[in-house]
Amino acid sequence: MQIIKLEEPFDQKKIPDSPIVLAMGFFDGVHRGHQAVIKRARLEAKKRGIKLAIMTLTPHPSVAFRHIPSSKVTYLTSLDHKLTLFEHLGADIGYVTVLNQYLIPMGPQEFVDKYMAALHAQVVVAGEDYTFGKQEIANMELLPKYARKRFEVIKITHLKENGQKISSTKIRSCLDEGKIEEANELLGYPFENDGIIVHGKQIGRKLGFPTINVEVTKGERIPAEGIYAVRVQLLSQEIMGMASIGRNETFGKNNKPTLEINLFDFSQNVYGQKVIVHWYQHLRDQEKYSDVPALVTQLGQDERDTRDYFKGK
Incomplete structure (x- = not known):
């Protein structure tokens, strides 16, 4: 073109x-x-x-x-x-x-x-x-x-x-409410964000759920805070994972919102790489957990839910 x-x-x-x-x-x-x-x-x-x-x-x-x-x-x-x-x-x-x-x-x-x-x-x-x-x-x-x-x-x-x-305004409203599946239905394809992988606080790694931190391209809208099932285009691969948009309130107050993604069956060092995140399903809202073990238990459930969602897709 x-x-x-x-x-x-x-x-x-x-x-x-x-x-x-x-x-x-x-x-x-x-x-x-x-x-x-x-x-x-x-x-x-x-x-x-x-x-x-x-x-x-x-x-x-x-x-x-x-x-x-x-x-x-x-x-x-x-x-x-x-x-x-x-x-x-x-x-x-x-x-x-x-x-x-x-x-x-x-x-x-x-x-x-x-x-x-x-x-x-x-x-x-x-x-x-x-x-x-x-x-x-x-x-x-x-x-x-x-x-x-x-x-x-x-x-x-x-x-x-x-x-x-069907309007862009309605789709923005769906994203703001975390209704990613409804947004995708109106779009006719999975909503996506692109960005760059940057260094984070490496909290996920310490919990046994290492994440990539994505700095989304300036000006792009992102879904509401929550946990989502996603697929990520990275290094000519499409990788299944679970994404978190939130403030990590379990580990302190007044944190800025971040996009962190735990990529399944993937362990390469990819800082500085470009990614495209395809959003598929809202799994749950963000929660503040009373202790780290409770958070780890929930993350395990989130992974199972994500893998179940993508079975057969």
């Missing part, structure tokens, strides 16, 4: 001179609703024998339009992960449009002219709630007017689960 960054003002020469079907959205999480938009666009591109392009934005529109500090915004998918998912869904071109000080005040007609028509879009596909600027003047109902018959507009209705719209 060709990745093209569009930062206003950009050079039109960056744009491939060939017709495309263009799927548009922010696509945080690239969940099943987003996938429906992209699959419809891919079908249209295949029917016409032209390339599929997908456009996303950076940073999150709430930073650009609602002035929320970027440090307060976390993402279901990093930009790199999002682009990888686009490629897996069949995109030929990934456009990354930067919401900078020149683009934010741009009117809807200029945006459509420059970021749809001038990209050689024959068809633009987006969800029914897609907006390109101020919602009341730049929505999917008005897009055909701004298109001026230069391209077709396809509006995709919301995909629903149990009568509720």
Whole structure:
């Protein structure tokens, strides 16, 4: 997939001179609703024998339009992960449009002219709630007017689960409540975080459950505190394990939250290595134990529960 960054003002020469079907959205999480938009666009591109392009934005529109500090915004998918998912869904071109000080005040007609028509879009596909600027003047109902018959507009209705719209907001809520299986159902794949293995306090090693400490990539959302069944991509392997997001309150107060993972049947020194953590099941909430033996007993049960969960999967 060709990745093209569009930062206003950009050079039109960056744009491939060939017709495309263009799927548009922010696509945080690239969940099943987003996938429906992209699959419809891919079908249209295949029917016409032209390339599929997908456009996303950076940073999150709430930073650009609602002035929320970027440090307060976390993402279901990093930009790199999002682009990888686009490629897996069949995109030929990934456009990354930067919401900078020149683009934010741009009117809807200029945006459509420059970021749809001038990209050689024959068809633009987006969800029914897609907006390109101020919602009341730049929505999917008005897009055909701004298109001026230069391209077709396809509006995709919301995909629903149990009568509720599948949305990034709902998935964030699930993660915040530790409902990882529900989040995965809405995503259509296991939620994941990536990061780097860093040095920790080596408490797990002393207990007989050595862990890797993962420093999650800045800006990525993580699940609620608790114990989870996970699979970890590390050194070209996928390793089963149990993850703990918590503060180790058994060993003191006011500790910062950490992500520690006990990898099963694995004992290599991997400090500094990159990892991808795939989250599968919430096993239990965090608890403060009265003594270390009680904690060790619970960790043994957590391991058995994790191994049982992954049997046959």
